[in-house]
Amino acid sequence: MNHRMSSRVIEEPGDQGRRIGAYRGAEPGPLVICIASLHGNEPAGIAALERVLDVLSSNRFRMHGDLVGLRGNLQARRAGTRFIDEDLNRVWQRERVDAVLESLRSGESAPEGDGGPIVGSAELAEQRDLLAAFRAEDRRARGPIHVLDLHTTSSESAPFTTLGDTLQNRALALRLPVPVVLGLEEQIDGAMLHYFDRLGWANIGIEAGQHEAASSIEVHEEAVWILLETLGLIEEGSAPGPGDLRARLARRAEGLPRVLDVRYRHVVSEEDEFRMHPGFRNFDVVEAGQELGADRTGPVRTAFAGRVFLPLYQRQGDDGFFIVRQRAAEWLTVSRLLRTAGADRAATWLPGVRPHPARSDAVVVARWARNRGVIGLLHLMGFTARGESGGAVMVRRQEGPARQPESASTGG
Numbered sequence: 001m002n003h004r005m006s007s008r009v010i011e012e013p014g015d016q017g018r019r020i021g022a023y024r025g026a027e028p029g030p031l032v033i034c035i036a037s038l039h040g041n042e043p044a045g046i047a048a049l050e051r052v053l054d055v056l057s058s059n060r061f062r063m064h065g066d067l068v069g070l071r072g073n074l075q076a077r078r079a080g081t082r083f084i085d086e087d088l089n090r091v092w093q094r095e096r097v098d099a100v101l102e103s104l105r106s107g108e109s110a111p112e113g114d115g116g117p118i119v120g121s122a123e124l125a126e127q128r129d130l131l132a133a134f135r136a137e138d139r140r141a142r143g144p145i146h147v148l149d150l151h152t153t154s155s156e157s158a159p160f161t162t163l164g165d166t167l168q169n170r171a172l173a174l175r176l177p178v179p180v181v182l183g184l185e186e187q188i189d190g191a192m193l194h195y196f197d198r199l200g201w202a203n204i205g206i207e208a209g210q211h212e213a214a215s216s217i218e219v220h221e222e223a224v225w226i227l228l229e230t231l232g233l234i235e236e237g238s239a240p241g242p243g244d245l246r247a248r249l250a251r252r253a254e255g256l257p258r259v260l261d262v263r264y265r266h267v268v269s270e271e272d273e274f275r276m277h278p279g280f281r282n283f284d285v286v287e288a289g290q291e292l293g294a295d296r297t298g299p300v301r302t303a304f305a306g307r308v309f310l311p312l313y314q315r316q317g318d319d320g321f322f323i324v325r326q327r328a329a330e331w332l333t334v335s336r337l338l339r340t341a342g343a344d345r346a347a348t349w350l351p352g353v354r355p356h357p358a359r360s361d362a363v364v365v366a367r368w369a370r371n372r373g374v375i376g377l378l379h380l381m382g383f384t385a386r387g388e389s390g391g392a393v394m395v396r397r398q399e400g401p402a403r404q405p406e407s408a409s410t411g412g
């Protein structure tokens with residue numbers, strides 16, 4: 001039986017559509033959905049996916065499962081800017097997504113204004129189209145779905161992954177030999193990856209390096225190939241290129257901790273006129289009290305020692321910088337054991353923590369109990385703070401396949 005002949009690339013007409021392309025395996029298996037250029041000034045992911053899809057099709061790879069590449073923010077990509085009206089990676093709050101899904105179902109345009117999406121926002125149209133695309137991919141899937149969100153940074157950086165800290169997302173991230181940064185998504189309200197947690201699809205963000213660096217394209221390529229191999233879509237060792245693929249990617253993050261978490265976020269607004277001092281690379285070690293930049297009021301220093309993370313070297317964005325620190329590997333083991341043992345059900349035994357009156361998957365933390373100890377234990381148990389609640393409400397992360405009403409096909 002010749003499996004090779006029936007694998008094929010599906011190309012969209014025109015070359016700037018939502019789909020970069022897809023490669024459908026001869027055999028069923030996992031579906032890997034890659035999203036590139038969710039920020040329009042980050043073209044590396046698109047180039048990487050074009051290369052991977054090209055190699056798959058020209059070599060007629062035998063594949064178990066399917067690979068799909070989608071463009072994130074089409075309009076911003078054409079303009080070469082991070083976004084047009086709103087950051088497309090900050091608009092995935094549950095209520096907004098529900099409103100857009102509802103409009104898709106009824107065939108109307110999404111409701112706008114009154115706290116909803118920005119009226120006439122370019123990104124509202126992108127989001128609506130992306131949600132329709134995810135729904136279509138969900139229908140075509142012939143196995144479990146994994147999502148890779150391919151990004152680059154304004155500063156020079158070693159590659160790393162970000163994720164909502166569920167066990168299945170961790171397992172996916174740990175397949176790649178680069179640092180895992182925990183806690184970033186908790187700091188950022190409305191990141192797209194939240195939506196996939198809700199669907200029960202394993203998902204990670206991959207940050208490959210500086211926006212324009214040629215190496216960023218290579219990192220994304222290497223990451224996609226490694227995941228195609230380790231998820232079983234293609235045979236181990238069949239990815240192209242010289243030498244060992246994992247060793248090649250690992251060398252790019254040499255000397256960095258395996259797991260880090262975010263300890264501090266410096267929020268900036270346009271009026272602050274914040275300027276990062278030049279020369280900081282991602283993960284550079286900084287000391288407590290060190291001057292990292294300046295704003296209208298004078299020098300800006302970090303209160304925490306650690307490593308500077310995502311320093312802002314572009315015009316758009318509301319994160320000046322983050323400080324991250326190494327997290328001991330044992331922490332991952334302890335929290336995995338706690339979660340699989342169902343210790344999350346004991347969360348309300350903690351001082352100052354009571355059940356949420358309306359949600360079975362959430363707890364309410366009294367103001368006096370919102371200290372590192374209690375919040376840290378809740379993190380270990382798999383709870384996360386969500387957006388505006390400021391730690392008052394901690395929600396248990398959903399693990400594993402979604403319940404029926406939450407599937408992308410039915411909306412919800």
Ligand SMILES: [Zn+2]
Nearest residue numbers: 039042151152
């Ligand atoms: Zn980005």
